[in-house]
Amino acid sequence: MNSFARFRLSQALMTMAISLFLTVAVLVSSAGASSSLLYDYPLNGPPDVVEAFNPPPQPWMPGHRGVDLRGQEGENVQAAGDGVVAFAGLVVSRPVISIDHPDGIRTTYEPVDAVVHTGERVHRGQVIGTLLPGHRHDGVTVLHWGARRGKTAYLNPIFLIKTPLIVLKPLSLPRTEFLLLPTPRNTQRALCS
Ligand SMILES: [Zn+2]
Numbered sequence: 001m002n003s004f005a006r007f008r009l010s011q012a013l014m015t016m017a018i019s020l021f022l023t024v025a026v027l028v029s030s031a032g033a034s035s036s037l038l039y040d041y042p043l044n045g046p047p048d049v050v051e052a053f054n055p056p057p058q059p060w061m062p063g064h065r066g067v068d069l070r071g072q073e074g075e076n077v078q079a080a081g082d083g084v085v086a087f088a089g090l091v092v093s094r095p096v097i098s099i100d101h102p103d104g105i106r107t108t109y110e111p112v113d114a115v116v117h118t119g120e121r122v123h124r125g126q127v128i129g130t131l132l133p134g135h136r137h138d139g140v141t142v143l144h145w146g147a148r149r150g151k152t153a154y155l156n157p158i159f160l161i162k163t164p165l166i167v168l169k170p171l172s173l174p175r176t177e178f179l180l181l182p183t184p185r186n187t188q189r190a191l192c193s
Helices: 003-035 184-190
Strands: 049-051 067-070 076-078 083-091 094-100 105-110 112-114 127-131 142-149 153-155 166-170 176-180
Touching (some): 083 105, 083 127
Antiparallel strands (some): 049 067, 067 142, 076 127, 083 094, 094 105, 105 142, 112 127, 142 153, 166 176
């Protein structure tokens, strides 16, 4: 075997090893995700983020304390996770629903015409109301979806979604890039205060 053949053989073995590793990583992440999926997006279909989470540097400063998900007026809004409705009503003329979840996180949804009431227990995927227009000045109908721990520790709600835990982004083998997506373990990093 000449040196070029040895090089190609070692390259092939490396590719196989990487493929095996990736397969294992995907299987591990899938197994973990399916057994403990706690949250899901509150609108049906693939999420279309019109405006991303942009927390203020200080709690009293302006920012975007949630994500705006594109929707249709009148479409169903669903509880992102199991919990108890902490509030369903108007906050300074904005129709808002808040849900307290067992892990201490509160998710909020606005503007939503609620079909649930304060104190009601809800489960993930349960319809809690219908989407209203009016959140954005540009006229795009969106659901403003927020999440926080405590009164001012806002989280990026996208981080609540556990799947996929890992997105594998092979470029040109053997170069492979791993893009780690947030998991509940590192959602602490999303705290803005
Ligand atoms: Zn918003």
